[in-house]
Amino acid sequence: MLIDWLWMGGSLLLLLLLLIRCVPGDRLREMYATLFTMQGIKWLIGVVKAELQLETYPVRLFPHATRLDFLTEFAICPSIAVLYIMLVPARPLPVQLASVVGIAGLFAAWNLLMTEFTSLQRYIHWSAWADFATILVLLPLVRALVNWIMAAPRRQEGDAHDSGSSG
DSSP states (O other), rough: HHHHHHHHHHHHHHHHHHHHOOOOGHHHHHHHHHHHHHHHHHHHHHHHHTTSSEEEEOOOOOTTTTTSOOHHHIHHHHHHHHHHHSSSSSSOOHHHHHHHHHHHHHHHHHHHHHHHSSSEEEEEEEEEEHHHHHHHHHHHHHHHHHHHHHOOOOOOOOHHTTTTTTO
16 A cells, blocks of 8 residues: 555656646746646546446545546646646657657556556556557647647736727
């Protein structure tokens, strides 16, 4: 049981340090948009996996609240998406593809190691390959959604008072 908590704490600590190091202060809005977008999508996928019993999570952070692993779905995956958005800017397609495959592979390896060496997660009708494919699809999807969110025009301070007035 100690190894489970060390795995969760170490993973979270490493990602928090990476986020602090890699997210510049002028891109916090983009970081939050990425974090919340990935949280929503990954949370939904995680709930479906847990409810359909594709995976089980014997050791959970909030065992009475939900059947899924809160840390992985709500913190680890969204943090990985933030690092992807921050560290892999719009580049040529082969570079982006290699980056997505590499990050998805690292996440799948992390998940596989977690399954093998801790009791945090057990695959039933799911696999590390399915996690790989999920992240492979989600990272570009989240990038597209965040680009769309960030392209939305910001409201200026005077706009709230000017709308509707005719002079």
